[in-house]
Amino acid sequence: MISFVYKILLKIMGVQYGKRFRLKGVPVIYNKKGASVRIGDNCTIKSSFLSNLVGLYARTIILTRIPGASIEIGDNVGISGATIYARSRISIGDHTNIGGNVKILDNDFHPINAEERIRLLQNVRGGETGDLIPAKEIYIGQNCFLGCNSIILKGTVLGNNCVVGAGAVVCGRFEDDCVIAGNPARIIRKL
Numbered sequence: 001m002i003s004f005v006y007k008i009l010l011k012i013m014g015v016q017y018g019k020r021f022r023l024k025g026v027p028v029i030y031n032k033k034g035a036s037v038r039i040g041d042n043c044t045i046k047s048s049f050l051s052n053l054v055g056l057y058a059r060t061i062i063l064t065r066i067p068g069a070s071i072e073i074g075d076n077v078g079i080s081g082a083t084i085y086a087r088s089r090i091s092i093g094d095h096t097n098i099g100g101n102v103k104i105l106d107n108d109f110h111p112i113n114a115e116e117r118i119r120l121l122q123n124v125r126g127g128e129t130g131d132l133i134p135a136k137e138i139y140i141g142q143n144c145f146l147g148c149n150s151i152i153l154k155g156t157v158l159g160n161n162c163v164v165g166a167g168a169v170v171c172g173r174f175e176d177d178c179v180i181a182g183n184p185a186r187i188i189r190k191l
Contacts, residue, residue, distance in 0.1 A: 015039070018075065024048055027060035034067025035086075040075035040094065047081060054100035054148050056081030065107075074142065082146075087135035093142035093160065100148040107135035107154055141176065161191060 003023045010017065013031045018041030025048025031037045039062075046052050047059035061083040064071055069086040073079075074094035082098045084090055087107040092098070110133060111117050120133065136155035140146075144158055147166035152158075157173040158180075164170055165181030165188075174180055179189040 018043065021045075025059060027062065029060075029062045030064070032064045032066055032069065035064030035069040037062060037064055037071045039073045040077065042075055043073060043077045043079070045079045052080040052100050054080070057101050058083075061085065080148075087133060088154075089137040090140075091138070092140045093144065095143040096140060096145070098146045099150070099166070102146045102148065102150050102152070104138060104140075104146075104152040105154065106138045107133050109133065163191070 006023060006026060007021070010029055015029055015031050015037045017039040020042045021039060022044040024044065024046045027045050027047040029037065045060050049056055058081060060079050060081055062071060063085050065085065065087045070089045071084055071086050072091045074092055074096065076095045077092060079098045080100045082102040082104065084104045085106070090104055090106050111120055134154065138152060138154065139157045140152070141158050141160035141162060143160055144162045146152065146164045147168065149166055150164045150168045150170060153169065153171040156170050159174055159176035161177045162174055163179045164185065165179065168181050168185040169183040170180060170185040174187060177191040178187045179191065180186065181188050
């Protein structure tokens with residue numbers, strides 16, 4: 001019953017989802033006005049503690065932060081207690097599995113430079129953040145697997161069939177058919 005009501009709320013927020021969309025637990029899905037979230041067919045989002053026994057730290061969060069941001073999740077995707085947070089664009093290919101507690105973040109949340117952080121705080125109080133927060137699109141190919149507790153940072157491009165090791169911190173471009181691990185992540189094996 002909760003799943004049915006929640007799906008109605010998603011429709012009201014403009015979240016598009018396909019056939020056989022399954023929720024295990026209650027995720028946090030927020031679509032900013034003027035942004036878009038599209039979830040394909042046959043997707044499963046796990047958000048309860050017992051839905052993935054790797055141990056989820058929190059519910060799944062899927063969020064577009066500003067107008068114009070977009071999140072596109074392909075068909076047959078599984079997500080477990082992950083955070084997908086877009087200020088620009090995040091695209092996740094078909095048949096991808098996102099392990100427990102993964103973070104996919106297309107922005108820095110704040111500037112690195114101290115003066116810019118101060119300026120951002122002043123602008124936030126005034127109601128505007130403008131382009132002060134760096135953001136860059138993320139593309140995750142088809143049939144990828146993102147291991148638990150990995151972090152996918154802004155500007156990352158993962159080719160098809162990539163495997164990201166548990167706890168990896170990923171930034172950069174990675175070709176098809178490789179295993180990526182470490183901090184910073186690097187290719188450790190070709191498939």
